[in-house]
Amino acid sequence: MEVRTRFAPSPTGYMHIGNLRTALYAYLFAKSQHGKFVLRIEDTDQKRYVEDATRVIYETLETAQIHHDEGPDVGGDYGPYVQSERKAIYKEYALKLIEKGAAYYCFCSKTEDEADEAHEGEEAKENPFESDCHCRSLSAEEVQRRLAEGQSYVIRQKVPHEGTTTFNDLVYGEITVENETLDDQILLKSDGMPTYNFANVVDDYLMGITHIIRGSEYLSSNPKYILLYQAFGWDVPCYIHLPLINGKNPDGTVSKLSKRHGAVSFQALVEEGYLPEAIINYIALLGWSPKNEREIFSMDELCEVFSVAGLHKSPAVFDYQKLDWVNAQHLQAMPVEKFAALAFDYSGVKGTFLEPKWNKLAALMQPRVNKLSEIPGKLAFLYEVAPYEVELYVNKKNKSTLETSVDLLEKTIAAVERIDRWDEETLSEAFAQVAADNNIKYGPLMWPSRIALSGLLATPGGSTDIMYLLGKEETLKRLQAGLEYIREHQ
RNA sequence: GGUCUCUUCGUCUAGUCUGGUCAGGACGUCAGGUUUUCAUCCUGGUAACUCGGGUUCAAAUCCCGGAGAGACUACCA
Numbered sequence: 039m040e041v042r043t044r045f046a047p048s049p050t051g052y053m054h055i056g057n058l059r060t061a062l063y064a065y066l067f068a069k070s071q072h073g074k075f076v077l078r079i080e081d082t083d084q085k086r087y088v089e090d091a092t093r094v095i096y097e098t099l100e101t102a103q104i105h106h107d108e109g110p111d112v113g114g115d116y117g118p119y120v121q122s123e124r125k126a127i128y129k130e131y132a133l134k135l136i137e138k139g140a141a142y143y144c145f146c147s148k149t150e151d152e153a154d155e156a157h158e159g160e161e162a163k164e165n166p167f168e169s170d171c172h173c174r175s176l177s178a179e180e181v182q183r184r185l186a187e188g189q190s191y192v193i194r195q196k197v198p199h200e201g202t203t204t205f206n207d208l209v210y211g212e213i214t215v216e217n218e219t220l221d222d223q224i225l226l227k228s229d230g231m232p233t234y235n236f237a238n239v240v241d242d243y244l245m246g247i248t249h250i251i252r253g254s255e256y257l258s259s260n261p262k263y264i265l266l267y268q269a270f271g272w273d274v275p276c277y278i279h280l281p282l283i284n285g286k287n288p289d290g291t292v293s294k295l296s297k298r299h300g301a302v303s304f305q306a307l308v309e310e311g312y313l314p315e316a317i318i319n320y321i322a323l324l325g326w327s328p329k330n331e332r333e334i335f336s337m338d339e340l341c342e343v344f345s346v347a348g349l350h351k352s353p354a355v356f357d358y359q360k361l362d363w364v365n366a367q368h369l370q371a372m373p374v375e376k377f378a379a380l381a382f383d384y385s386g387v388k389g390t391f392l393e394p395k396w397n398k399l400a401a402l403m404q405p406r407v408n409k410l411s412e413i414p415g416k417l418a419f420l421y422e423v424a425p426y427e428v429e430l431y432v433n434k435k436n437k438s439t440l441e442t443s444v445d446l447l448e449k450t451i452a453a454v455e456r457i458d459r460w461d462e463e464t465l466s467e468a469f470a471q472v473a474a475d476n477n478i479k480y481g482p483l484m485w486p487s488r489i490a491l492s493g494l495l496a497t498p499g500g501s502t503d504i505m506y507l508l509g510k511e512e513t514l515k516r517l518q519a520g521l522e523y524i525r526e527h528q
Numbered sequence: 529g530g531u532c533u534c535u536u537c538g539u540c541u542a543g544u545c546u547g548g549u550c551a552g553g554a555c556g557u558c559a560g561g562u563u564u565u566c567a568u569c570c571u572g573g574u575a576a577c578u579c580g581g582g583u584u585c586a587a588a589u590c591c592c593g594g595a596g597a598g599a600c601u602a603c604c605a
Contacts, residue, residue, distance in 0.1 A: 048605055050605090080605065082604090083604055083605070192603055216531080219530070219532090219601090220601095224602085224603055231603085233603070233605085235605090253599090254598090255599055256599090256605090257532065257533065258600040260532095279533095286538090290538085292597085320540095323540065323541080327542070329541095329542065333540090333553090333555090352533095352534050352598095353534075353598070353599095355540080357540065357556085360540065361555095366568095405567060405569095436564080469564090479564080481564035484564045484565080488564080494565090495566075496565060498567080499566090501564070
């Protein structure tokens with residue numbers, strides 16, 4: 039039988055990294071089994087609906103290279119793929135369940151109080167309906183009478199009070215619970231929309247989903263879904279529940295990954311300058327292991343090596359430092375032309391004197407950045423030298439002092455003034471000559487000029503690279519300024 | 529509270545099924561080297577089996593118990 043998996047996000051307006059990972063695993067599993075990957079939009083919560091949110095989902099999946107075989111935008115044989123368009127279907131199946139005695143009408147009205155309490159959730163209210171709701175045992179006549187009166191109702195699942203329910207999860211193994219611990223959850227809301235708990239079961243069945251892949255937060259409600267499958271007489275699909283993703287708090291504790299930990303949506307990460315393929319690569323490794331020591335993968339490679347056996351049970355902590363490293367690996371692996379094109383928009387050099395020399399600059403940046411958003415900060419000194427300590431000229435390793443710096447800067451300035459052809463090769467050769475003439479090494483010679491040119495201890499590229507980028511005029515200006523600065527402090 | 533789940537370096541993890549390498553790799557970090565600086569790169573160091581029993585010649589691995597953590601307990605998904 040062909041494997042079919044699905045990703046079923048609700049349109050909230052942004053893609054949490056945990057959701058994206060779920061989509062990724064569902065996609066990888068389907069592709070590794072030569073099966074189909076389906077996208078379904080779960081928009082049954084009218085209150086939560088965000089305009090354009092479905093567009094965000096499409097764009098994210100597209101950018102992340104997670105391609106669905108069926109979905110609202112690409113079609114397929116199991117549509118519609120948007121739950122709000124399937125409203126009639128859920129009603130039909132809810133009614134079937136009532137006929138089978140596995141569900142019932144409930145006429146209890148939700149009050150403000152109950153709604154509030156449910157949200158505060160302190161004392162973990164037992165189901166507010168459970169104790170005082172008699173709808174479960176209403177006679178057929180009574181139900182008909184109330185229906186005829188037009189009373190508002192919901193349809194609840196009639197969970198058996200006895201026995202146990204067992205299911206098998208490919209990651210967590212066999213799980214059994216006592217039915218009496220399960221509540222009569224709402225299947226159909228009073229607005230006629232299904233709850234997630236009902237819609238996902240009906241849709242997964244109707245859409246022929248063979249492997250249900252989702253977060254482990256659904257593990258404890260899964261027995262109720264199993265009961266639904268059993269009531270309908272449907273075959274139960276395979277389950278693959280995924281461990282959660284946590285974030286590290288400033289105090290060292292760990293909690294569910296949220297905005298307080300940093301960027302947690304795919305879009306935000308991309309805006310920060312992380313490559314989509316690097317994000318995918320990194321999150322693939324959060325809760326899954328190829329079981330060897332390889333860490334850098336392309337999407338195609340992930341499809342090849344992905345296996346359920348490598349999935350983990352315990353939650354993982356999202357580590358921005360490691361993401362930086364993975365991103366840097368991807369950045370460095372790409373051709374320099376591609377890097378230059380990609381980084382250009384982040385660099386801020388457009389329209390500045392650096393734009394014509396961007397290719398040279400990009401080559402300097404490529405091995406030095408973890409993420410593209412770091413680039414402007416690393417280039418700032420090229421536009422203007424920020425105030426710096428004169429002590430930067432003093433460096434033990436290069437035997438550099440204020441006195442030697444004055445001397446070397448004077449020699450450097452003289453050399454620069456003699457140079458006509460302003461290219462990197464000529465510059466290097468000229469200074470190699472200066473070093474030889476004065477019987478000093480290249481490194482110590484260039485130390486003070488780099489400080490004067492940048493005001494920084496660390497710069498992308500060496501002195502001659504900076505000179506080339508700045509041009510002769512600006513180079514001389516900065517060298518002179520550096521010279522005067524030292525003299526003032528001698 | 530109830531139900532379910534989880535537990536190897538600071539972090540991601542290999543090893544657990546089929547007991548037997550100084551518990552391996554990566555990120556981070558520290559030290560050294562290369563590099564005109566930084567980065568890259570190279571070398572080395574750092575650091576873990578939640579605890580307690582039991583089985584065994586031998587336990588991260590099998591069994592029992594405790595502890596801690598998380599999820600769920602919504603007319604949200």
